[in-house]
Amino acid sequence: xxxxxxxxxxxxxxxxxxxxxxxxxxxxxxxxxxxxxxxxxxxxxxxxxxxxxxxxxxxxxxxxxxxxxxxxxxxxxxxxxxxxxxxxxxxxxxxxxxxxxxxxxxxxxxxxxxxxxxxxxxxxxxxxxxxxxxxxxxxxxxxxxxxxxxxxxxxxxxxxxxxxxxxxxxxxxxxxxxxxxxxxxxxxxxxxxxxxxxxxxxxxxxxxxxxxxxxxxxxxxxxxxxxxxxxxxxxxxxxxxxxxxxxxxxxxxxxxxxxxxxxxxxxxxxxxxxxxxxxxxxxxxxxxxxxxxxxxxxxxxxxxxx
Numbered sequence: 001x002x003x004x005x006x007x008x009x010x011x012x013x014x015x016x017x018x019x020x021x022x023x024x025x026x027x028x029x030x031x032x033x034x035x036x037x038x039x040x041x042x043x044x045x046x047x048x049x050x051x052x053x054x055x056x057x058x059x060x061x062x063x064x065x066x067x068x069x070x071x072x073x074x075x076x077x078x079x080x081x082x083x084x085x086x087x088x089x090x091x092x093x094x095x096x097x098x099x100x101x102x103x104x105x106x107x108x109x110x111x112x113x114x115x116x117x118x119x120x121x122x123x124x125x126x127x128x129x130x131x132x133x134x135x136x137x138x139x140x141x142x143x144x145x146x147x148x149x150x151x152x153x154x155x156x157x158x159x160x161x162x163x164x165x166x167x168x169x170x171x172x173x174x175x176x177x178x179x180x181x182x183x184x185x186x187x188x189x190x191x192x193x194x195x196x197x198x199x200x201x202x203x204x205x206x207x208x209x210x211x212x213x214x215x216x217x218x219x220x221x222x223x224x225x226x227x228x229x230x231x232x233x234x235x236x237x238x239x240x241x242x243x244x245x246x247x248x249x250x251x252x253x254x255x256x257x258x259x260x261x262x263x264x265x266x267x268x269x270x271x272x273x274x275x276x277x278x279x280x281x282x283x284x285x286x287x288x289x290x291x292x293x294x295x296x297x298x299x300x301x302x303x304x305x306x
Contacts, residue, residue, distance in 0.1 A: 053123035138165030210247035
């Protein structure tokens with residue numbers, strides 16, 4: 001509904017698409033969306049929402065989309081055939097307008113779905129605006145229900161969003177960036193297409209536990225030079241980096257979870273940004289510094305003062 005907007009029209013009935021393949025018409029309604037997800041049997045299913053990019057200047061259309069998303073949630077709830085085994089999440093809309101986001105939160109929370117998603121972000125908005133939306137929404141949501149921010153995947157976005165009260169995320173970025181020869185590491189991105197890696201026999205990332213990097217039985221013992229050789233010629237290079245990148249993301253979130261449970265998350269944030277920017281605080285992004293200050297973590301101060 002965003003990427004194919006030029007091929008779609010949204011009405012109260014649903015979304016009418018023209019197939020990008022043969023131009024044939026297709027209709028997706030809230031009821032049909034739920035039916036498809038019921039058939040798939042996924043543990044978490046999402047309502048159909050009317051979503052615009054956050055940078056849209058059309059305030060009236062943004063409000064229409066927000067209110068329609070609430071009405072469509074009611075239709076999704078009524079159509080849901082497996083509420084005992086599949087968890088239906090609502091999706092909060094409202095662009096960058098905090099009043100609309102607040103109103104939408106109140107309406108969605110009243111429907112008492114098992115989980116709540118914050119949608120419509122990662123659409124080109126400034127990171128500071130993104131943080132304001134997440135902070136506003138999480139402050140209005142029930143503490144004991146999962147909060148899912150849709151479309152978020154950069155490591156620094158993940159850890160800051162957790163600090164702001166979010167729990168769950170999804171993004172194609174780890175796999176997409178792998179297709180361009182990029183490896184995610186705790187020190188930032190490595191573009192393994194670069195000639196400097198042609199003779200580098202080290203692992204993609206030291207101390208990484210993924211099947212590509214680790215040593216021992218069952219490991220692939222992949223080197224940077226090997227990936228460099230492959231990425232411009234063979235899809236297996238993208239496959240190897242995909243395994244590494246997805247492992248990195250899962251390991252990152254596992255570490256985040258452990259730090260929260262053990263009540264040392266502020267120290268974790270300090271270490272994460274110190275690793276990412278190799279201790280150069282002047283390179284810490286302003287948006288992250290300011291967002292974390294709103295929850296009592298000052299990255300620019302020593303940890304004992306945070």
